[in-house]
């Protein structure tokens with residue numbers, strides 16, 4: 488999404504070119520202004536910060552330190568919004584809900600600078616009040632000044648000690664405010680980690696503090712804290728098109744687990760030659776590994792026809808297409824949305840032996856015959872609770888109903904994937920979420936309806952990765968940001984009988 492149409496700014500002028508009568512002057516403090524405009528777009532029209540911010544920075548010609556500051560302020564204010572709102576609420580006589588929606592983003596940006604950056608407090612307040620005067624006028628600038636001066640009187644730790652519920656009395660409420668997540672997400676993540684949301688120990692790995700050493704929800708807390716850290720950029724070298732060594736030669740470092748992965752510690756990945764040539768791409772390491780696991784399961788007989796049933800935008804298809812080409816297999820990459828199918832076509836372009844083909848198709852109503860495929864991956868649409876590090880506003884946008892609403896589609900896609908697989912073939916069911924309602928809940932429900940499928944121990948196919956076995960018998964795989972430095976991807980491998 489480039490959001491060009493709604494931008495108040497035009498592209499930067501070329502050297503010597505005069506601005507027209509209607510061209511607004513360049514903003515005085517471009518970094519803070521860009522951060523404010525993104526927060527407004529996220530709040531007012533459900534924009535995605537990770538898509539809008541880079542295009543806005545390009546469009547406005549914001550580079551270097553200003554771009555870094557805009558990114559830090561935007562992502563920081565969105566990630567920490569829950570904590571900052573609790574603090575701002577304590578600094579305002581009336582309820583925060585009654586504060587003008589144009590002013591609220593200014594206050595959040597100011598709170599982030601004061602509480603979580605090394606910007607000197609006087610500079611943080613004066614620059615933010617200046618921004619407020621320009622975007623919402625002098626009167627509300629004075630209000631912002633008064634509120635931010637109160638915020639700046641205490642550190643983040645001192646403020647959270649005041650505004651967060653007591654940890655012993657309300658551990659979920661405490662973590663929710665301190666680590667800035669909605670309550671229901673804290674509960675869902677704690678449950679997925681085996682730490683009982685009701686506050687008591689939950690069997691093995693439970694959250695009780697009986698030993699006097701481990702506070703309740705200790706692992707949940709590590710996960711929530713990881714969601715507020717900036718994730719590293721992970722690249723994938725598309726098999727048959729680039730080698731990890733090419734990425735290392737361009738300054739990346741070897742990935743911990745994926746044989747196709749590399750970490751980029753600095754610089755813009757879009758500027759890398761291999762990425763520009765589409766021989767490499769940005770892809771989380773767990774996304775690489777769940778696709779790889781599908782290719783590692785032994786299948787007797789034919790291994791020539793692979794299906795990606797939910798392919799858009801094509802990250803896993805590109806990896807699978809490369810691996811299919813090496814084995815002389817063919818990958819059909821199906822995607823229901825035509826625009827996203829176009830992205831898939833670009834991602835799989837020039838797969839070795841032209842092994843991959845993108846099609847627009849509804850995988851719940853397949854146009855192919857039952858039992859057509861030897862290997863199928865269903866990377867189902869989900870809440871994305873596993874990618875909260877990379878999508879800073881997602882935690883405020885999702886609701887418990889989002890997960891419930893997706894379940895019928897997730898079940899339909901898995902049923903159809905099993906129908907599309909031949910006996911002896913294998914299905915990978917994947918989500919970028921650890922929420923049990925869209926992971927094992929879906930797999931267990933679908934498999935309980937039919938006698939022609941069995942769950943395999945997925946961790947056996949990823950034995951280079953520690954601590955990933957999940958589920959009652961350890962049959963599933965669950966990656967975690969705080970354990971593996973990846974997104975929280977879930978994987979079930981199911982053999983068709």
Ligand SMILES: C[S@@+](CC[C@H](N)C(=O)[O-])C[C@H]1O[C@@H](n2cnc3c(N)ncnc32)[C@H](O)[C@@H]1O
Nearest residue numbers: 797798799800801802803822823849850866868
């Ligand atoms: C989680 S994303 C897949 C990500 C992709 N596998 C990758 O690695 O880049 C889920 C995709 O499934 C698509 N989708 C949803 N319902 C579908 C259906 N009935 N048939 C095919 N694709 C569907 C969505 O449009 C979305 O692009």
